[in-house]
Amino acid sequence: PETITVQELANRMAERGADLVKALFKMGSPVTLTQTIDQDTAELLVTEFGHNIKRVSESDVDIDTSADVDAAESLQPRPPVVTIMGHVDHGKTSLLDAIRGAAVVSGEAGGITQHIGAYQVSLPDKSKVTFLDTPGHEAFSEMRARGANVTDIVVLVVAADDGLKPQTVEAINHTKAAGVPMIIAINKIDKPEARPQRVREELLQHEIVVEQLGGDVQDVEVSALQKTNLDGLLNAIHLQAEILELKANPDRASEATVIESKLDKGRGPLATVLVQRGTLRVGDVFVAGAQSGKVRALTDDKGRQVKEAGPAMPVEVLGLSAVPSAGDPFTVVENEARAREVAAYRQSVLDRKRTTAAPVSLENMFASKA
Numbered sequence: 001p002e003t004i005t006v007q008e009l010a011n012r013m014a015e016r017g018a019d020l021v022k023a024l025f026k027m028g029s030p031v032t033l034t035q036t037i038d039q040d041t042a043e044l045l046v047t048e049f050g051h052n053i054k055r056v057s058e059s060d061v062d063i064d065t066s067a068d069v070d071a072a073e074s075l076q077p078r079p080p081v082v083t084i085m086g087h088v089d090h091g092k093t094s095l096l097d098a099i100r101g102a103a104v105v106s107g108e109a110g111g112i113t114q115h116i117g118a119y120q121v122s123l124p125d126k127s128k129v130t131f132l133d134t135p136g137h138e139a140f141s142e143m144r145a146r147g148a149n150v151t152d153i154v155v156l157v158v159a160a161d162d163g164l165k166p167q168t169v170e171a172i173n174h175t176k177a178a179g180v181p182m183i184i185a186i187n188k189i190d191k192p193e194a195r196p197q198r199v200r201e202e203l204l205q206h207e208i209v210v211e212q213l214g215g216d217v218q219d220v221e222v223s224a225l226q227k228t229n230l231d232g233l234l235n236a237i238h239l240q241a242e243i244l245e246l247k248a249n250p251d252r253a254s255e256a257t258v259i260e261s262k263l264d265k266g267r268g269p270l271a272t273v274l275v276q277r278g279t280l281r282v283g284d285v286f287v288a289g290a291q292s293g294k295v296r297a298l299t300d301d302k303g304r305q306v307k308e309a310g311p312a313m314p315v316e317v318l319g320l321s322a323v324p325s326a327g328d329p330f331t332v333v334e335n336e337a338r339a340r341e342v343a344a345y346r347q348s349v350l351d352r353k354r355t356t357a358a359p360v361s362l363e364n365m366f367a368s369k370a
């Protein structure tokens with residue numbers, strides 16, 4: 001009988017493996033990403049994902065490609081997408097900057113590095129890693145609440161002189177809830193007060209057993225300030241990505257997720273999207289949330305104009321009619337009529353929600369600020 005690993009099926013559906021594992025668990029079959037399931041279970045899972053997200057009656061006016069499975073032969077390896085989380089001041093920004101800075105020094109980035117909410121670095125073996133440049137568990141959990149699970153790996157930063165703090169624990173809980181594998185970066189190892197072993201022991205209280213203590217969660221000692229052992233961290237990410245066997249079909253109409261957006265004075269609405277599958281090209285017609293548009297230009301994380309972007313590549317898109325929200329799905333469609341139809345439908349759903357929302361009273365205004 002035909003079997004398939006959970007991760008392979010996830011690759012073919014362009015879903016996250018962890019989400020399939022959770023669905024399988026709910027269906028009464030606890031399995032891990034690398035275990036195989038039979039064809040019946042795989043089919044059940046595909047329909048499960050297809051029907052969960054969109055009711056059948058909406059399929060004419062909206063897009064649902066969640067049950068659209070790519071053929072095994074069409075899959076190509078893709079870079080992992082990494083989010084850095086941790087307590088405030090433990091060094092998330094410094095680490096992101098140090099990793100990007102190392103890439104700049106090695107001559108990879110040509111001149112201006114512009115902030116588009118994500119960047120890619122190349123490893124010595126030419127493979128790439130995508131970092132989401134919007135650290136913090138808020139962005140992570142908000143995207144997740146909107147059904148946009150783009151992160152494959154979480155790097156949890158813990159300052160070696162400070163140990164586990166409330167936001168570290170929150171980050172651990174979010175990561176566990178999302179079923180995303182974690183790598184521990186024990187930072188500020190340059191400080192005389194650094195006590196990395198204490199960090200490892202504190203993690204035990206949260207059922208995280210790092211490799212140094214005989215577990216299977218990778219732990220890496222780094223100093224973002226002195227740029228110590230950044231390649232050790234990148235190696236750990238590379239290893240974790242290999243275990244996940246991340247793949248996507250680059251040869252199809254593109255599906256992406258909005259990770260950041262803004263209104264630029266000169267250029268108008270801009271969105272940084274992360275491609276999930278397919279290849280996004282200049283000239284493509286798309287729907288982004290309740291907006292439609294046509295790609296007029298694509299800019300990469302080094303500020304260069306590019307013609308296309310493949311899986312796990314972040315690009316800034318010019319050609320939107322309005323600013324979409326982070327977490328919005330960004331989907332290429334056949335033509336502008338279709339794009340307008342879908343956008344109009346989604347706008348009507350939003351309008352309906354807005355008019356039925358509870359009126360704002362003084363009381364709940366203050367409550368929501370708290």
Ligand code: GDP
Nearest residue numbers: 087088089090091092093094187188223224225
């Ligand atoms: P974030 O709030 O997690 O983004 O933390 P930041 O990256 O802003 O860092 C907070 C402070 O810690 C800054 O003053 C950094 O210079 C300092 N810092 C970050 N990494 C290191 C490190 O590896 N060693 C030392 N000594 N200081 C660091």
Ligand code: MG
Nearest residue numbers: 092093094135
């Ligand atoms: Mg920061």
